[in-house]
Amino acid sequence: MDSLNRPRAASHGGTGFLPPTVTNIEDTGLPSLWLQDLALKIIYSQGYLTGFRIAEELALPFAGVTDDILSELKKEKLIEVKSAQQTGLGSSSYLYAMTGKGNIRAQEALMRSQYAGAAPVPIETYNNAVRNQAQGRVVVTSRSMRQLMSQLVLSEETFQRLGPALNSGASIFLYGPPGNGKTSIARSFGNLVMSQNMYIPFALFVDGQVVKMYDSVNHQLVKEDSGNERATGSLKTGIRRDPRWVKIHRPFIVVGGELTLAGLDLVFDDTHKFYEAPFQVKANGGILLIDDFGRQQVRPRDLLNRWIVPLENRVDFLTLHTGRKIEIPFDVLVVFSTNLPPKDLVDEAFLRRLRHKIEIGDPSYESYREIFRRVAQSKKVEYNDQGLAYLLQEWYIKHNRKLRASHPRDICDQILDISQYQSSEPVMTREMIDLAAQAYFVDI
Incomplete structure (x- = not known):
C-alpha cells in the first residue's frame, strides 16, 4: 500500500486532526456533576481504586481533571482515602473507597444509566x-x-x-x-x-x-x-x-x-x-x-x-x-x-x-484462464491449458453453464481434497477434473 499515489497527510498519521489537550474539567465539555457521578459509578462497580486507576477508567488526565473530581467527592464525603502510599506519585497513588453516602448516590446514578466507562465527548x-x-x-x-x-x-x-x-x-x-x-x-x-x-x-x-x-x-x-x-x-x-x-x-x-x-x-x-x-x-x-x-x-x-x-x-x-x-x-x-x-x-x-x-459480469474465457492459472499456482495445483480446455468443453459448454470468477478457487479446492484422499499429486488430469466437477457442480 505504501506505493499508492495518495496525498501526504497533513499531520498526525494522516488524520489531519489531533484531539486537543485536556487540562481542566471545563476542557472536557462535560458538566462537573455528571463527571462526579461517572467516577462514583466506576468506584462503586470496581471497589478500591487508586487515583491513577480511576483516571485510566475515566480516560482523563489525573492532574487538573480527575484530582479535581475526586477532591469534590471527598469534600461531599462521598468517597474517602483508605490509604496513602509513599510512592512519590502524590495523590494519584492514594487508594479511594466509597462511603455509605457515596453508595447511595452511585446507586441513584446507576438507575439513570449503568454506563461506567471512558468519559464521553460532546457530540458537537x-x-x-x-x-x-x-x-x-x-x-x-x-x-x-x-x-x-x-x-x-x-x-x-x-x-x-x-x-x-x-x-x-x-x-x-x-x-x-x-x-x-x-x-x-x-x-x-x-x-x-x-x-x-x-x-x-x-x-x-x-x-x-x-x-x-x-x-x-x-x-x-x-x-x-x-x-x-x-x-x-x-x-x-x-x-x-x-x-x-x-x-x-x-x-x-x-x-x-x-x-x-x-x-x-x-x-x-x-x-x-x-x-x-x-x-x-x-x-x-x-x-x-x-x-x-x-x-x-x-x-x-x-x-x-x-x-x-x-x-x-x-x-x-x-x-x-x-x-x-x-x-x-x-x-x-x-x-x-x-x-x-x-x-x-x-x-x-x-x-x-x-x-x-x-x-460486475461473468469473466471472459481469457479472464477465466488467468484466474485459474493464478489460483492453481497459489494453491500448488499443477496447471495445464489442456486440462482447462477439457474442463471448459465438458463442464461448461456442453452444459451451457456460465463462467464464474469463484469457480477456479472451488475446483482447485476439490482437486486438493481428492488428491489428498488418493495420495496422489494435485494435477489437472481429465480424470481429476471429472471427479472435481462431479463433486462441485449441481444442475438446477
Whole structure:
C-alpha cells in the first residue's frame, strides 16, 4: 500500500486532526456533576481504586481533571482515602473507597444509566472532528488502482469505472451474478481505506445521554508513539492529546442479512440505559459495505429510502428515545453489493441518487484462464491449458453453464481434497477434473 499515489497527510498519521489537550474539567465539555457521578459509578462497580486507576477508567488526565473530581467527592464525603502510599506519585497513588453516602448516590446514578466507562465527548466536538478528518481521504489514480486491484482479474471497462467510484467517497452500487468478485472488490477498497488512520472517541455525550462509539469488533486500534498514548500509557509522563479518543485505522464495516431499519438508528439498551452507535456512524470516515443487499429482513425499498437524505446531504439524523433528533455528519462511502437484478430492488428515482452503478459480469474465457492459472499456482495445483480446455468443453459448454470468477478457487479446492484422499499429486488430469466437477457442480 505504501506505493499508492495518495496525498501526504497533513499531520498526525494522516488524520489531519489531533484531539486537543485536556487540562481542566471545563476542557472536557462535560458538566462537573455528571463527571462526579461517572467516577462514583466506576468506584462503586470496581471497589478500591487508586487515583491513577480511576483516571485510566475515566480516560482523563489525573492532574487538573480527575484530582479535581475526586477532591469534590471527598469534600461531599462521598468517597474517602483508605490509604496513602509513599510512592512519590502524590495523590494519584492514594487508594479511594466509597462511603455509605457515596453508595447511595452511585446507586441513584446507576438507575439513570449503568454506563461506567471512558468519559464521553460532546457530540458537537465529534461532529467537528469528523469534518476535519474528512479532508484526509485517500485519492487513487489509474496507476495506484492497478496496484490495489492486482490480485483481481477484471475487464478493462470495469477497472476504469472503479477508480472514480472509490474517489467519489459517496455511494457505489455493485451488481451482477454471484461469485464474480463484488465482495472482493469492496474488500480491496477497504484495504486501501484502512491504510490511513483517524481518531474517534470512546463514547459521545448527547443531552446527558451516552452513545457508545468505539467497537473493538469493527474498529482496529493503531499503536501510537509513547507521547500520544491513551491515558493508560501517558498519564505518568503528561498527556499531549485528549485521552478520550483512540486512534484507529479508517473503518471498513460489513453488514449483511442481519441489517434492519432499527439498526440504522441509535440503539437504546433498556437495561443499561445508554445507546450504541449505529453501523453508519461507526463507519464514519471509512466504508460501509452492505453485502447481499436485498436479502435483509426488511424490504429493499424501505432500506434504501432510509439512505436518501444521508446520501444526498451528507448528514444523518438520529433519534433519541425522548424523540429528539440529532444531526451527525455522514462521511461514509456506502457500497451496496447484490446478486439480484436491480429492477427487483430499486426504482429509477433511487438509482439516480447512487453516484456509481457498476455491473460486475461473468469473466471472459481469457479472464477465466488467468484466474485459474493464478489460483492453481497459489494453491500448488499443477496447471495445464489442456486440462482447462477439457474442463471448459465438458463442464461448461456442453452444459451451457456460465463462467464464474469463484469457480477456479472451488475446483482447485476439490482437486486438493481428492488428491489428498488418493495420495496422489494435485494435477489437472481429465480424470481429476471429472471427479472435481462431479463433486462441485449441481444442475438446477
